[in-house]
Amino acid sequence: MSFASECKRELLKIENRKPCCIRAEHYGLLLFSRCFSPLEAQTVCENGAVARRLAQAAAVSGGVYAEVRTRLGRRSDSSYTITVPGEDARRAMLGAFGHDEMETVLRLRRENLRNECCPASFLRGVFLICGTVTDPNKGYRLEFTTPHGALAEDLAALLTSLPALSVSPSVAKRGSGSVVYLKESAAVEDLLTYIGAVNAAMTAMQIKMYKETYNNLNRVSNFETANLDKTYSASSKQLAAIARIYDTVGIGALPEDLRETAALRLENPEMSLREMSERLSISRSGVNHRIRRILEFAGNLPETGEKP
């Protein structure tokens, strides 16, 4: 089951107790469905429970009968088509929420969200019918889709105006319709929590924390690997130089301090400068200086590997 479906399943379990909130949720479901129109129109929905909830909204708060038909897909995926038959019925449904059949542009009527408690229920209805959310393992995005541009703007304005939420949604055109979307993880979590998908919001937070920890660990280990590689490639250059000295003039040609350093390096190719400085009881810059002299010494040797 997708993360969005999990969210919806959680939201469908919530039972509104207050009449004002029941109506607000029903308004959200209907307004953002495609059947909230005086014209004959249908809403196609993949989630059977949401389809039933929409029909329930039409009956309880719109006072009309909505027909739900199942369309069986080729595999096990069926979808549901919801229509409100009869022009009079559709007019009555619009009227129940203060809308007029003559309206040319569909807008959000805030008077249907009577009390402070209502916007959460309204948004739950909106999310159920036209919302989706990306799996937090893949990214952070929650969006609502509607064919009505002005309605999208109204929804964005409502989201921005709610004191309980601090989100700044964006509105974009998509095809012939509009999308209202949030893309910051905190905003997505806040909205899910606000509309009642508390478990889904927790899951999203946990996944984000896990990803952050994992990324940090990865950064640290990349850093360490990079440093090891640096030590190792520096060390292999030194080993090559020491080998060259052995093969040409012999290690005895080096002064005592450099001989000691070369021997230590030869025995411990992966030893860090710090460890070498401890073993030789000199400073790190001292070790560095000796190594530089060894490299210089080897660099001045003749190209052919014959001892003079």
Ligand SMILES: [Zn+2]
């Ligand atoms: Zn309420």
